[in-house]
Amino acid sequence: MSGTFSRNTPVGAIDPLGLITWPSRYFEITGPFGEQRGREVHTGTDIRNPRGEPMFATESGTVISVSHSTRGGNQIVIQNDDGSISGSAHTAPAPGTAAGVRVREGQTIGVSDGSGTTGAGTPVRPHLHQTYRLCRNCPKTDLYEQFRKEQQRERRQLDMERQRLGERKS
Numbered sequence: 001m002s003g004t005f006s007r008n009t010p011v012g013a014i015d016p017l018g019l020i021t022w023p024s025r026y027f028e029i030t031g032p033f034g035e036q037r038g039r040e041v042h043t044g045t046d047i048r049n050p051r052g053e054p055m056f057a058t059e060s061g062t063v064i065s066v067s068h069s070t071r072g073g074n075q076i077v078i079q080n081d082d083g084s085i086s087g088s089a090h091t092a093p094a095p096g097t098a099a100g101v102r103v104r105e106g107q108t109i110g111v112s113d114g115s116g117t118t119g120a121g122t123p124v125r126p127h128l129h130q131t132y133r134l135c136r137n138c139p140k141t142d143l144y145e146q147f148r149k150e151q152q153r154e155r156r157q158l159d160m161e162r163q164r165l166g167e168r169k170s
């Protein structure tokens, strides 16, 4: 689960079928969803995202809120067009990112700013805490798991397409 996307990787290139776009140029998960942290369970996916790194919209949708809390620091929540909800914490909103604004998949919506604190109350090390819900009232779920499922589905679709085209040729 480590490594980076090339700086030359066009945003959205990893998601040709319009599923989830990975929110960072970094792919390294520094804190998985569901991880037990003392008495708390981690309900987001922590992704390596140094200060100043852009944060991308995982899907096209509408910004629901741009807010600040002690724990999450600067936070952006987006209602995606498929009804799912994406949230990014420790992320300063990019100019123009405000409630009610439409965003398109892969667009830079913010910048990693290291705002917010850990459970112990110390400042976080800059990273992206990304949350994901399948619907507005759904519990938070594992973005990485969802991303992987979609990639597998995509691969299956491509395999089927390859087979279909191959059969037609012979």
Ligand SMILES: [Zn+2]
Pocket: 031, 042, 044, 045, 046, 128, 129, 130
């Ligand atoms: Zn986190």
